[in-house]
Structures are given as structure tokens and as C-alpha cells.
Amino acid sequence: MSHFDAGAVHLLTTASLRWLQSREPASRIDARRFRPNCVLEVEGEGLIEDAWPGQDIRLGNTVVLHIVERTERCVMPNLAQDDLPTDSAILRSLADGNAACLGVYAAVLQPGTVSQGDHAYLM
Numbered sequence: 001m002s003h004f005d006a007g008a009v010h011l012l013t014t015a016s017l018r019w020l021q022s023r024e025p026a027s028r029i030d031a032r033r034f035r036p037n038c039v040l041e042v043e044g045e046g047l048i049e050d051a052w053p054g055q056d057i058r059l060g061n062t063v064v065l066h067i068v069e070r071t072e073r074c075v076m077p078n079l080a081q082d083d084l085p086t087d088s089a090i091l092r093s094l095a096d097g098n099a100a101c102l103g104v105y106a107a108v109l110q111p112g113t114v115s116q117g118d119h120a121y122l123m
């Protein structure tokens with residue numbers, strides 16, 4: 001089975017992960033299920049990145065991305081990965097609560113290096 005991402009960069013926030021965990025408390029919601037390039041630590045709970053398409057974001061001192069679209073999820077988050085068990089509730093919850101989307105795809109406007117702990121700023 002082959003799976004392909006539709007964007008160069010996939011961003012996901014911890015707020016979205018907490019939102020999904022609140023919908024599925026019995027599930028192990030882990031960023032690895034969604035294969036993001038970058039997980040942004042933000043306060044609160046909610047689908048904040050859903051409002052980002054069309055905006056640019058700076059990561060660290062040099063990287064600038066253009067947020068292209070929300071990320072529509074396929075079956076991958078449901079599948080067992082590493083120590084994460086199969087869980088069909090995840091995609092079902094995303095379909096019911098957010099049109100099967102979680103995270104955003106971005107295009108690279110200015111390349112560079114991003115390190116853990118760097119700040120992100122919507123521009």
C-alpha cells in the first residue's frame with residue numbers, strides 16, 4: 001500500500017492534537033500518526049491552523065512558509081505505527097468533527113534550518 005503527502009511541508013499544532021484527544025479520550029492521539037514535518041507547541045485546544053491557509057509563517061530565524069491548505073486525512077492515522085495500535089475511531093472522529101482534516105500543508109518560500117525550540121510567527 002502506497003501513501004503520498006500532497007504538500008511539501010505538513011504542520012500540526014498541539015492544540016489540534018488536544019482537540020482530537022478530547023473527542024477520543026480512549027485513543028492514543030500521538031503526532032506520529034499524522035506524519036507532520038513540524039509540530040508547533042501552542043496553548044489551548046482547538047483547530048487553530050484551520051484559519052491559516054493563505055497566510056505565511058516564519059519558523060526560527062530564516063524559514064518562511066506559505067500555508068496552502070488544510071490537510072485532508074487518509075486512513076494512515078488509524079493504522080498501527082511503532083507502538084501505536086490500530087484505532088478506527090481517529091479518522092471517524094476527524095470526519096465527523098472537521099471534514100477529515102487535521103493540520104495544514106505549506107510551501108517553502110524561504111528555506112533554512114529549523115531547530116527544536118525555535119519560535120513560529122504568523123506573518
